[in-house]
Amino acid sequence: MGRVLSAFAACVLALAVLAAGWIYFWPHDERTTAALSNSSGKITAGRRFQVSVGDTWLRADQEIRSQFSPDYVLWETPSPPPADSQTADSPVLAGSATVTYRDRSWRNGLITLTLHDGRVSQVMWNYSPLYIDL
Secondary structure, three states, X not given: OHHHHHHHHHHHHHHHHHHHHHHHHOOOXXXXXXXXXXXXXXXXXXXXXXXXXXXXXXHHXXXXXXXXXXXXXXXXEEEOOOOEEEEEOOOOOOOEEEEEEEEOOOOOEEEEXXXXXXXXEEEEEEEOOOOOOO
């Protein structure tokens, strides 16, 4: 009986090591990396989720949609007073705006682009298995 338990424990340990190695070493997309290790953040220069700061909204939108089909896309524009915002159903390409893409895959999160005159000025993300829309 003791040998059976030892063999079972060895198998469980081997599976755990293989799973950890797969998660750590297997090449995965940026959304998986965000979900597993870098759950939230923002950039104001560089590239994230195949979107570069300075890209046009159309290019950024195409890049995001090539990776997943968003559950919804929300546009917001600032309106007076500054703490308020207005939502829009179509792209806002003049002035400042944000557009949020909801990812309801197992990764569960949001990617938000901040735009100025139709160009990406910031990329933000928040991934969490416990993320809930309010």
